[in-house]
Amino acid sequence: MAFGLKHLLGLEGVDREDIEEILNAADSFREVLDRPIKKVPTLRGVTVVNLFYEPSTRTRLSFELAEKRLSADLLNFSTSGSSVSKGETFKDTVRNIEAMKVDMIVMRHNCSGAPKFLTEFSSSQVINAGDGSHEHPTQALLDMMSIRQKYGKLDGLRVVIVGDVLHSRVARSNIWGLKTMGASVAVCGPTTLLPVEIEKMGVDVYYDINKALDGADVVNVLRLQLERQQAGLLPSLREYTNLFGITSARLRLLNKNHTILHPGPMNRGVEISSEVADADDSVILTQVTNGVAVRMAVLYLIKGGGAKEDE
Amino acid sequence: MTSSVTEVLDDKKVERALMRIAHEIIERNAGADDLVIIGIRTRGDHLADRIAEKISEVEGTEVDVGYMDITFYRDDVHSRLEQPEIHQTEILFPIDDKIVVLVDDVLFTGRTIRAALDQITDFGRPRAIQLAVLVDRGHRELPIKADYVGKNIPTSPDDEVVVTLKETDEHDSVKLHQVMRKSTAKSSKSKPSKKRK
Numbered sequence: 001m002a003f004g005l006k007h008l009l010g011l012e013g014v015d016r017e018d019i020e021e022i023l024n025a026a027d028s029f030r031e032v033l034d035r036p037i038k039k040v041p042t043l044r045g046v047t048v049v050n051l052f053y054e055p056s057t058r059t060r061l062s063f064e065l066a067e068k069r070l071s072a073d074l075l076n077f078s079t080s081g082s083s084v085s086k087g088e089t090f091k092d093t094v095r096n097i098e099a100m101k102v103d104m105i106v107m108r109h110n111c112s113g114a115p116k117f118l119t120e121f122s123s124s125q126v127i128n129a130g131d132g133s134h135e136h137p138t139q140a141l142l143d144m145m146s147i148r149q150k151y152g153k154l155d156g157l158r159v160v161i162v163g164d165v166l167h168s169r170v171a172r173s174n175i176w177g178l179k180t181m182g183a184s185v186a187v188c189g190p191t192t193l194l195p196v197e198i199e200k201m202g203v204d205v206y207y208d209i210n211k212a213l214d215g216a217d218v219v220n221v222l223r224l225q226l227e228r229q230q231a232g233l234l235p236s237l238r239e240y241t242n243l244f245g246i247t248s249a250r251l252r253l254l255n256k257n258h259t260i261l262h263p264g265p266m267n268r269g270v271e272i273s274s275e276v277a278d279a280d281d282s283v284i285l286t287q288v289t290n291g292v293a294v295r296m297a298v299l300y301l302i303k304g305g306g307a308k309e310d311e
Numbered sequence: 312m313t314s315s316v317t318e319v320l321d322d323k324k325v326e327r328a329l330m331r332i333a334h335e336i337i338e339r340n341a342g343a344d345d346l347v348i349i350g351i352r353t354r355g356d357h358l359a360d361r362i363a364e365k366i367s368e369v370e371g372t373e374v375d376v377g378y379m380d381i382t383f384y385r386d387d388v389h390s391r392l393e394q395p396e397i398h399q400t401e402i403l404f405p406i407d408d409k410i411v412v413l414v415d416d417v418l419f420t421g422r423t424i425r426a427a428l429d430q431i432t433d434f435g436r437p438r439a440i441q442l443a444v445l446v447d448r449g450h451r452e453l454p455i456k457a458d459y460v461g462k463n464i465p466t467s468p469d470d471e472v473v474v475t476l477k478e479t480d481e482h483d484s485v486k487l488h489q490v491m492r493k494s495t496a497k498s499s500k501s502k503p504s505k506k507r508k
Contacts, residue, residue, distance in 0.1 A: 028380065028397040037433040040383035 003301045007126040009115050010135035011176040019141070019180060025297035026145050026290065032069060033292060042300055043072040047102045051094070052078045052129070053109040058264055058288065059129050059139070063106050066295035075102070090114070094122055104303065107131070112169075125302050133167050136263075140173035142294040143261050144181065146287050147218055150259050155182035158255075160212050161203075162244060163222030163271055164193045166233075170263045171222060175201050188212035189222075189244060192233040209244050213253040220261040221246050224271045237270055247273045259283055313491050319464055320485035322477075325445065328461030329358065332443050333365035335459050340410055343370040345438065347409045349377040351427055352398040354416040357478040358445060362414060377402035384426035406435040412459075416474040418444040421455035446485055448472050 004018050011019070032040055048067050052060055060076075067074045077097065079085065084093060094105070105124045107115050112132030119126050130136040148154055159178055165171045165187050178185050179202055186204040187194060199205050206212035213219065224240065234240050246260065260276055262284050268274045277284060320328065340346060343366050350359025356378040363374040380398040413427055424442060431440060443459035448466045464472065464487060471488040475481070 025397045028382075028399050031400055032383070035434060039433070041429070042383045042385075 003304060005302060007115070007119050007128075008137050008298055008302055009119070009126065009128045011137045011140055011173045011180070012135065014137075014176070014180065016180050019144070019177060022141055022294070022297050022301060023145050023148060025301060026141070026294045027149075029069075029296040029300070030290065030293035032296070033289065039069055039071060041071045043067070043070040043303060046070075046072045046104065046303060047075070048072050048104045048106060048299070049075045049077060049097055049102050049124075050129075051097070051105055051107045052076075053084075053090075053107070053114070054130070056108055056130070058291070059108065059136075062288070062291040063127075063129060063138075063295050066292050066299060069292065070296055070299060072104075072299070090117075091121060094118060098122060098124060104299070127298060127302060130169055133169050133172070135173045135176075136169040137173050137177075138291070138295055138298055139170045139263050140177045141298070142287055142291040143170075143174055143220060143263070144177055145290045145294055146261060146283050147259060149286070149290070150283070151217070151257075154178065157183045157218060158186070158216045159183050159218040159220060160186045160188055160206075160216045161220045161222065162188045162209065162212070162246065164224055164228075165189055165198060165222065166193045166195050167225050167228050168222050171220075172201075174220060175203055179203075186212055186216070190234065190240070209250065210253060213250055215253075215255060216258070217255050218259045218261065219246060219254065220263075221272045223263060223265060224267055226267065226270075241270055245269075245271060245273060246276055248275045248279075251276065261287060264288070315489050315491060317487045317489070318484055319446075319472075319487050320462055320483075322483045325461070325476075325483040325485065328445060329361050330365055332459045332461060333362050333369065336362070336412055336441070336443065337366060337369060339441075339458070343367075343372050343374055345409050346412065347375045347377065347404065347406060348412050348414060349379055349402065349427075349431070351413065351415040351423060352378055352380045353479070354474055354476055355414045357476050358416060358443075359414040362412075362443065375404045377404065377406075379427060379430055381423055381426035381430060384429050386422060386426070400430070402434055406431065406437050408436070408438050411437040411440045412443055413440060414443045416445050416476075417472050418442070418447045418455075418457050418460075419450060419472075421451045421453035424455050425453050445474060446472055 003021055032038060050060060050063055064074060102124055106127045106129050107118060108129040109131050112134035114131050115126050115128040128135060128137055144154060151157060161171050161174060175185050186206055187198060188206040188209055191207060194205060260282065262272055266272055266277055268277060337343060348359045348363045350356035359376050363376045366374050379400045379402065382395050382397045411431060415423060428440065441458040444457045445461040447457055447460045447463050450468050469490045473486045473488060475484050477483050
């Protein structure tokens with residue numbers, strides 16, 4: 001079996017077999033994290049650069065740990081305190097780093113499409129760690145892994161994505177991935193935070209949270225990006241919480257065997273109540289653990305992947 | 312180039328070979344105390360189950376069985392042509408100071424066993440590691456030798472040894488697929504197949 005992808009830029013257009021292979025591999029890598037020695041020699045001698053043009057804690061630590069667990073060598077690059085602040089162009093920065101002989105680039109950028117642009121002039125294999133409001137494929141993969149762990153499948157599940165879909169790359173990757181895997185997906189949020197024509201992605205659109213949650217299996221609660229709320233998209237946070245906040249009262253509308261996901265960082269008491277976030281069956285921290293396993297799987301499969309393209 | 316297929320072991324012979332291996336393991340280790348069996352996926356896992364069951368029958372004690380996938384420890388990540396499917400490793404007991412018996416179906420180059428030994432080291436420090444295989448077909452590329460062998464089969468490097476087990480393939484058998492080369496073509500070595508076992 002040959003893994004089809006040379007880069008992971010997004011989940012749009014990625015076929016079911018490749019997603020399944022990543023999720024299966026992630027289940028196997030997950031076991032490594034429970035070993036006394038949490039390290040395997042799989043990517044010995046491979047050099048990975050974590051190129052972060054936007055601040056990130058979780059994703060970056062998760063990628064860094066995944067690379068270390070696979071015995072890869074890694075370089076961390078973030079824009080603060082680098083020559084980017086001296087005016088170096090993106091292309092020059094990457095070319096200089098590549099001249100030091102690296103194999104893979106994990107990139108986060110505030111511009112949608114930046115990783116795609118990178119593949120056009122770079123010889124490295126590229127993994128998108130979030131670009132603008134476009135895609136965040138590894139987050140969606142770890143969400144799918146967490147759902148699959150609970151239900152054993154993704155086919156036929158009803159997943160509701162709640163909140164700021166407009167600015168959310170997590171939402172977009174989730175929609176592409178979940179649809180490919182046979183789940184039915186709905187989005188719910190205030191009109192100002194749902195993109196125009198979102199229904200063209202093949203999702204149901206709700207403006208009433210109670211209708212959206214009715215009979216659903218999984219709720220993926222998006223972070224309300226407070227830093228982006230200056231534009232007057234919301235009258236007030238309190239109104240948002242009243243209309244769209246996920247509270248234990250609202251959980252009763254869901255299927256009994258439900259799952260609540262949150263990509264973090266959480267705004268407690270805004271989009272999700274502490275009671276829901278800290279519930280015994282909460283998988284929010286499981287998501288974080290799965291994130292390391294999913295990123296190990298992606299790094300491993302991408303490294304050996306792309307055979308179809310090369311032939 | 313043509314090939315011929317010979318059945319080397321059938322159901323009964325596989326069963327007898329495993330029974331003998333189980334007895335040899337007990338004899339050599341003077342019982343089943345501190346013994347754990349780890350099968351290498353795929354196929355070694357089922358053989359490990361069967362050997363452990365036979366040892367339990369004879370000794371009357373339960374033997375821990377684990378399974379390992381060695382994909383993460385392969386030495387051909389950078390050069391492989393096809394990616395092997397990754398399976399789960401399940402070693403749910405401590406192996407420190409235990410006698411670990413590794414089980415695999417076919418011993419060939421020894422590279423799989425090298426990977427398995429590296430992986431075991433990451434799980435703990437066993438008192439001893441021993442190796443049991445259903446078939447030893449020769450052509451080692453590393454200094455590795457099996458402690459318990461079901462059957463030695465002389466092969467040429469291009470031959471293929473195919474093991475089927477009732478757990479996955481309905482019935483037990485070991486078949487040798489021999490490549491018959493014309494005498495004139497003998498000097499030009501044919502390419503080794505991608506999936507050598």
